[in-house]
Amino acid sequence: MRFASGRDYYDRILAFGRDETLFFDRSQFAKARYVTGKEAGFTKGPPGSLDFKGDMSWRKYAGLTINNREYKYTPYVVWFAGERFAGVRLEIRESCWYPRPSEEPQWFWGRDAFVAHLKALHEENFKEAWDQDAVIREESLNRLFDYAPTKTDIDWMVANRVAIAISSDHHYHGDQYYGSTEPGWYLNSDGLSAMGFAKALEPYSAFQKLSQWVGGVLSGDNKPMIKITDEKVILKKHGFDKRSFKHR
DSSP: OOEOOOOOGGGGGGGOOOTTTEEEEOOGGGGGGGEEESSOOOOOOSSSSOOBOSSSSTSSSSEETTTTEEEEEEEEEEEEEEEEEEEEEEEEEESOOOOSSSSEEEEEHHHHHHHHHHHHHHHHHHHHHOOGGGGGGGHHHHHOOOOOOOOHHHHHHHHEEEEEEEEEESSTTTTTTOOOSEEEEEBOOOOOGTTGGTTTTOOHHHHHHHHHHHIIISSSTTTTOOOOHHHHHHHHHTTOSSSOOOOO
């Protein structure tokens, strides 16, 4: 598969050869097409923020403050070749007066990875048993992680020839404020490497899924991939001829 532009972590698979007949019109993240939450056809975008309980359990917080350090958590969703992946970015600031993160962002893909991080952070700083109910609202986690793709989601991606969609982290795109209740989306771009997305999908699987989506689902007039039913053709095409895998 060939790419129009951009670079990403799964490109390393190209070192093993590529199919010149497949072409993916990928762009650099900074130049990617952007659509608002309302313009996108996804049934449900990521929540604007996660809800932490903090010192007063009746209030909602977008992060945690521990030993005067601010832990800001931002939810993300990536649609990749028809599959939905949810994750969280962590930025740490030394205090509310310190404008920039003091460390490189950390990424947690999947519910288990994120909750394991919160548990380790809690036990390291408070030396007491982890109690999820006292830290983050369960419904907040459910909104981000518990979602099954719908036919509407897939149909929109196919109709608009979208292979990759990355949610934005706020309601701004550049200097323009959209005022939407849902983050927007960057379409068919690179940038997944910087998001630690390899933790969600390793390079080979990512390249294979993308190739199948671009070469099958999005190809031509979006006709279904040809299904070979002739057993002799299948054996010849895939090498199952009782000789190809013979040990020498």
